[in-house]
Amino acid sequence: MTPPPEDTGGTPAVELRGITKEFPGTLANDRVDLTVRRGEIHALMGENGAGKSTLMSVLYGLHRPDAGQILLDGREVSFASPSEAIAAGLGMVHQSFKLFPSFTVAENVVYAAEPRRFGLTDRAEAVRRVAALADEHGLAVDPTAKVADLPVGVRQRVEILKLLYRGARTLILDEPTAVLTPAEADGLFRVLRSLTDEGRTVLLVTHKLREVMEGSDSVTVLRDGRVAARLRTAQTSADGIAAAMTGRAVELDRMHPAGSPGEAVLSVTGLTTDAVRDVSFDVRAGEIVGIAGVAGNGQSELVEAVAGLRPVGAGRVTLTGEDVTDASAARRRATGLAYVPEDRTAVGTAPAATIAENLAMGHHRGHGLLTPGRLREHARVLIERFGIKAASSRHPAGSLSGGNLQKLVIGRELAHESPLLIVEQPTRGVDIGAIQTIHDQLIAHRDAGHAILLVSAELSEIRGLSDRVLVMFEGGIAAEFPRDEADERRLGLAMAGGAPEPPVSAEESVEEAPKESLKEGP
Known part of the structure; x- marks a missing residue:
């Protein structure tokens, strides 16, 4: 990691003084002070409900503070809207991207600030400018591509290009790696570091300790709406940040004891859909079966087919001994299926x-x-x-x-104690203390005799919870590993479509394993 910039005593890029914001029944921010130096990556951390999003919404003009001051480069400002914040040099990439799927990359980037020629939008000039901007900042993207056709990691680059095009000097990123693959997360942090090397400033709202330790210069921790700690990353530890967030010691990257599997609760045989090909597996009572894979390799479609939300083209699904291949989602729930979907807003609630x-x-x-x-x-x-x-x-x-x-x-x-629980991304966007609680609840559910099918983008979560791991690649099961053989190197190779390797010894793992990805861990 690039050494943190020295504090030269210069004017901070962003300074919040005594920010207070109250909603009916909730004091979201209680006299919060935040100082962010120019040219640094500053992480803002805290448990869910600690006040991080509210504080950034105040900074970005989405909420008016009830008390306090906002200073940019030493000058006091007051924003009535995000457009005023953008004009002052702030830009924000939200967790839910704000893009027009039917527009091209260039059209999204220049929207409302289009280059003109003879009174009309100069599309060729827009493409030229966006291509030059992308090349300048190492954000590989095709300006003519339609956003709807882009993977999520590339869409995030488009969001960053939108801010750079408008001259943003300070970028706020809200949970930027929540939907990224490990390689995409690594690439994002390289881009962010290059931006700070140019003198820009990054405010990073995240739950992921490993990202903060490897990618940030400073950390501010909020707890219950107040500042609990201000830290220089190089002078602290992941355990120290976790303790500041939760107020207690937290055991990170825990490997839970193995379960005691019984009879099969879910049996999938030859399942085929539009995105899944000839998949077969069982999940037994008292067992957690984890599904690993790079996003877009059929995991979501498989789960939707098992849950009754996607039609099955071929194959069979049996739940607690009953053939539910053609049953409705409601019938499957009545038969014994509980489901935590990936999209908690549109599907789960x-x-x-x-x-x-x-x-x-x-x-x-x-x-x-x-x-x-x-x-x-x-x-x-x-x-x-x-x-x-x-x-x-x-x-x-x-x-x-x-x-x-x-x-x-x-x-x-x-x-509701259903025999089968299907859970997708159980801790996405969840704070460290809550991750530990959720993991404990899942293990207790398994140990009570229930079957769990777990889908997660976090390899540490898959390895820490699963009794068996299935790896999906291009719609099929590429490999299956018992928990003792599911090391990071073997899983990573199978996720990329490579043939399974023999298990790696502890000594070999220490000597030869590649550097852990920024994506892994809570």
Whole structure:
């Protein structure tokens, strides 16, 4: 990592003084001070609900602070909208990208600031400018490509190009690697470092400790809306940051004990869909089967077919001994399937419904009259059990932070003791303390005799939880490993379509294993 820049005592690029922001029932930011030096990558960390997103929304003009000052390059500013922040040299890449899928890369980058010729948009000049900008900053992208056809990592480059095109000197990135492959995450940090070497500043909102340790210069930690720590990365440790975030010691990258598998609960035989080819496997009671693979190799389509959300072209799906190949999603849930989808907002919840209503969804039939009192009591129990930070169960689910919405979905699905749990990306966007809690809950669910099919982009999560690991490549099962043989090198080779290697000894792993990817770990 490039050595952190020395603090020369110059004017900070960004300075927040005493920022306070309160919503009904929630003090999101409580007199927060934040100082970010010019030319550094500054990480902002904290548990879900700690106030990170609110603070960045205040900085970017999405919210007005109730108290406090914002200074850019020593000059006090006040933004009524993001457009004013952009004009002042700020730019933000949101976790959910703000792109027009039907537009080309160049059209997205220059939108609302198009080069003109004879009063019309000069498309050739737009392509030329975007190509030059991409080449200057090492952001490989085809300016003429349609955004809808691009992988997610390239779309993120388009978002960064939009900011650079508008002259952003300070870039705010919200959970930038949540949907990136390990190689894409590594590439992103190379780009960010090149930008800071040019004198730009990066504010990075993330949960991933390894990224922070390898890619940042300074760290500010929020807890319960207040600053819990201000650290120079080179002078701290991952354990120290985790303790500042949670207020307690956290065991990182834990390998959980193996399960005791019983009879098969889920049997998939020769399953074929539009994106899956001839896949067969079982998941047994008391077992976690992990599915690893680079995004786009059929994992999501396989899960949707098993859950009843995608038609099966060929093959058979059996759940608790019953053929459910042609059964509806509702019938599969009644047969014994619980499901935590990858998209917790569009698929996993109804954002406009209350938290209490969402916690009862999917398993509410056949339980008599669901009175408001019963709904609230059910919600109270799950909110407490899973540590969901919510001012009231009467509030809309859409008011929750992403991590707390994830806890809601997982808590709801675990609560009903279904024989099979399918869980996709269980800790995406979830803070370190909550990751440990979710992992413990999944292991307890397995040890109670349930079967779990786990899909995750995090290799450390797959290795730490799974009793067996399946690797998908181009729609098929490329390899299967028992937990003791699922080392990082073998998994990585299979994920790239290579033939499985023999297991690696501990000595060989230390001497020969490549540097761990920034993507791995919480």
